[in-house]
Amino acid sequence: MEPAVKTIRLLIVDDHQMVREGIRMMLEFRKTHFHFEIHEAENGEAAVQEILRKDFDIVLLDYQLPGMNGTKTLEKIRLYRKDLKVLALSNYDEVSYVKSMMNEGANGYILKNIEPSQLIQAIESVLAGKPYYSNEVAVKLIDSANDPGKSVNARKGDLTERETEVLKLIASGKTNEEIAKELFISKRTVDTHRQNLLKKLHVNNTAGLLKAAYAFNLL
Secondary structure: OOOOOEEEEEEEEOOOHHHHHHHHHHHHOOOOOEEEEEEEEOOHHHHHHHHHHOOOOEEEEEOOOOOOOHHHHHHHHHHHOOOOEEEEEEOOOOHHHHHHHHHOOOOEEEEOOOOHHHHHHHHHHHHOOOOEEOHHHHHHHHHOOOOHHHHOOOOHHHOOHHHHHHHHHHHOOOOHHHHHHHHOOOHHHHHHHHHHHHHHHOOOOHHHHHHHHHHOOOO
16 A cells, blocks of 8 residues: 655745746656645745745745845845745855844755755754755755864764764764664763764764764765
């Protein structure tokens, strides 16, 4: 018996009709275990109105919008829907753009040249509560770290074999409990490894660990 197909209510916010249609085609014609119920908005104001009228699971939000840009739109969305998953979408990988969207609560940031399979993966990750960044974006975020000498150039050899295993599993989206079960260690031990990774890699959160994992080619 085939598994039930889950319906995902998705809003595409982009001022270019061709982009919206391209994303729609990627999602509607690619085989996946999701059925996408897709809605569209061509600017931030229309997006906010759509979100007030309907319950969406996820929003694909362009950064460069006419009038109210992506950052302002996301700021307004968060006034009404704090837990709504929002995946920023852009042609630009400039760190200032990425950080402005992250600061307003974006759950990930992808570039418009993304492959269909990666787009599906990004949506799945964000819906599962895991951040997702295009590889180019993740690398640029690392390059912009406060202490590039210790973050960008941190050597994988600075980590123990077990820390590297834990980092890879964290970046794959597993919880501390899941990592403990997979490695046959206690959750307390996983917590310790996580804290050691944060210190060694000079990052403050899971997003920072994810960026490091990309830099080390662990994913």
